Amino acid sequence: MRTKPIWDRLNVELLLTQFVAWLPSLFAAALIVLFFWLLFRLTRSALHHILVRTGFEPAFIRMVVNVYRFTLIALGIVMAASQLGINVGAALAGLGVVGLTIGFAAKDSLSNIMAGFLIFWDKPFRVDQWVTLGEHYGKVAEITMRTTRLQTRDNKWIIIPNSTVIDKILINHSTNGATRLQIPVGIGYAEDISRTRSVILEAVQKVHYTLKSPEPSVVVHDLGPSSVDLLVMVWIEDARDETPASFALLEAVKVALDEANIEMPSPQMGVTVRSIESRVWETATEKLAPQIAAAAASASRSQPA
Numbered sequence: 001m002r003t004k005p006i007w008d009r010l011n012v013e014l015l016l017t018q019f020v021a022w023l024p025s026l027f028a029a030a031l032i033v034l035f036f037w038l039l040f041r042l043t044r045s046a047l048h049h050i051l052v053r054t055g056f057e058p059a060f061i062r063m064v065v066n067v068y069r070f071t072l073i074a075l076g077i078v079m080a081a082s083q084l085g086i087n088v089g090a091a092l093a094g095l096g097v098v099g100l101t102i103g104f105a106a107k108d109s110l111s112n113i114m115a116g117f118l119i120f121w122d123k124p125f126r127v128d129q130w131v132t133l134g135e136h137y138g139k140v141a142e143i144t145m146r147t148t149r150l151q152t153r154d155n156k157w158i159i160i161p162n163s164t165v166i167d168k169i170l171i172n173h174s175t176n177g178a179t180r181l182q183i184p185v186g187i188g189y190a191e192d193i194s195r196t197r198s199v200i201l202e203a204v205q206k207v208h209y210t211l212k213s214p215e216p217s218v219v220v221h222d223l224g225p226s227s228v229d230l231l232v233m234v235w236i237e238d239a240r241d242e243t244p245a246s247f248a249l250l251e252a253v254k255v256a257l258d259e260a261n262i263e264m265p266s267p268q269m270g271v272t273v274r275s276i277e278s279r280v281w282e283t284a285t286e287k288l289a290p291q292i293a294a295a296a297a298s299a300s301r302s303q304p305a
Contacts, residue, residue: 029084033077040072047068048061113145125140129172129239132170133150136158173239178237181249184221184229185231196260201218204252209236210235216232218232219233
């Protein structure tokens with residue numbers, strides 16, 4: 001028996017009738033989607049302007065605009081589907097189960113994204129500021145929703161997850177503008193502190209990183225085992241100059257103290273022998289006698305006749 005073509009088996013008249021009856025709902029659904037798309041296009045610039053005036057980072061602004069676009073379009077699609085007679089509740093329930101599964105699988109990434117929200121909202125640092133995050137020091141090169149990226153003095157990039165950033169102790173070196181450096185210097189106990197202070201201040205004031213106000217200062221920080229420990233405190237204009245300024249100041253102080261003949265002793269330890277028991281001395285003498293004799297003979301041979 002020969003099978004009839006599919007067009008002969010379809011009730012074309014019924015299909016056309018149902019399609020015509022469905023056209024108003026399809027037209028209404030298209031209008032709903034178009035309305036929400038135009039709503040996004042008309043309000044996007046205003047939202048972007050408000051976020052810029054608020055002072056948020058560009059990465060955060062882009063993310064908010066994208067979330068806003070996704071929310072409006074998703075709402076339009078849901079309303080359009082409802083207009084077409086689709087059971088939106090069942091579809092949303094299914095999407096909820098899928099979203100929950102994805103959330104458990106990507107909980108670390110979601111944690112970093114939430115931490116990114118907190119960083120953008122709290123603004124503990126900004127791009128181009130110099131910070132210390134845990135053990136890492138560098139310039140904030142970029143802040144994304146998942147990571148914060150530092151650029152070190154060696155032009156290396158350190159990528160730190162945002163969840164780690166908010167859990168670490170943060171030092172922002174650039175927030176308040178001028179930064180004070182502390183340069184440790186040790187001098188001998190026999191040296192005059194007032195004279196040393198004058199020599200150091202004259203030297204650091206010649207370094208171009210040094211600000212005139214607040215003025216630099218030198219204080220006694222500690223009395224060490226072999227030196228009087230001083231702190232040279234100098235203000236610089238920008239935290240980005242912290243490392244080169246420290247090098248320049250340390251070199252200037254060393255040269256100035258050398259020219260002024262001020263001693264900078266290396267760590268020393270003095271040992272005082274109160275008493276030695278006779279048997280210990282005799283044992284030591286017996287063991288060292290051959291070495292002492294050999295050293296004396298070598299010294300006598302090396303002397304000219």
